[in-house]
Amino acid sequence: SYVLTQPPSVSVAPGQTARITCGGNNIGSKSVHWYQQKPGQAPVLVVYDDSDRPSGIPERFSGSNSGNTATLTISRVEAGDEADYYCQVWGSSSDLHVVFGGGTKLTVL
Amino acid sequence: QVQLVQSGAEVKKPGASVKVSCKTSGYTFTNYGLSWVRQAPGQGLEWLGWTSAYNGNANYAQRLQGRVTMTTDTSTSTAYMELRSLRSDDTAMYYCARIMAGGTGRAFDVWGQGTMVTVSS
Numbered sequence: 001s002y003v004l005t006q007p008p009s010v011s012v013a014p015g016q017t018a019r020i021t022c023g024g025n026n027i028g029s030k031s032v033h034w035y036q037q038k039p040g041q042a043p044v045l046v047v048y049d050d051s052d053r054p055s056g057i058p059e060r061f062s063g064s065n066s067g068n069t070a071t072l073t074i075s076r077v078e079a080g081d082e083a084d085y086y087c088q089v090w091g092s093s094s095d096l097h098v099v100f101g102g103g104t105k106l107t108v109l
Numbered sequence: 110q111v112q113l114v115q116s117g118a119e120v121k122k123p124g125a126s127v128k129v130s131c132k133t134s135g136y137t138f139t140n141y142g143l144s145w146v147r148q149a150p151g152q153g154l155e156w157l158g159w160t161s162a163y164n165g166n167a168n169y170a171q172r173l174q175g176r177v178t179m180t181t182d183t184s185t186s187t188a189y190m191e192l193r194s195l196r197s198d199d200t201a202m203y204y205c206a207r208i209m210a211g212g213t214g215r216a217f218d219v220w221g222q223g224t225m226v227t228v229s230s
Contacts, residue, residue, distance in 0.1 A: 033216035048216035
């Protein structure tokens with residue numbers, strides 16, 4: 001089955017840029033979605049279809065996807081961005097299953 | 110506004126079954142699929158399966174095949190997830206999530222608040 005690999009943790013100072021990667025075999029051929037989850041809360045969609053933002057999500061959140069790596073970029077990081085972030089894809093057209101990455105804990109120093 | 114409201118916490122003994130509900134509002138129920146995701150304490154997200162609210166078709170994660178059933182009730186705009194033969198490692202927060210328009214391949218744009226299921230003797 002398809003595997004998505006995320007770094008367990010990323011740390012960044014306020015005002016800097018955080019980049020969270022999601023690795024998968026030829027992930028660039030898939031649509032990647034990203035979720036933010038704060039402690040005790042349900043996940044929230046922050047980026048879908050590689051780089052689109054749902055309404056209400058700040059422009060500071062952006063995404064890219066190419067080759068074997070998708071990246072969630074958070075610009076001008078704020079304390080409130082501290083959370084777990086998960087990438088997600090669907091399997092092949094013949095395998096309508098969903099895969100989540102293991103999650104990355106973003107710490108704002 | 111679009112809302113998914115889940116049933117309350119459950120405590121079950123090993124071997125029992127649990128049925129979690131997800132009542133939706135604010136959109137046309139049959140136009141969207143629904144997925145179920147769980148999260149064990151301190152762990153990541155695990156996808157369980159999805160169901161079409163249009164025709165009731167369902168697709169389940171391999172590791173749960175035979176133990177899980179996902180259904181929908183269009184008369185009440187509610188989705189259900191039943192898990193049988195519960196084990197201690199089924200202890201988790203269970204979430205329902207709406208699949209964006211367009212169906213499979215799309216993101217989960219609205220999530221329920223979660224239902225804690227605890228399996229303990």
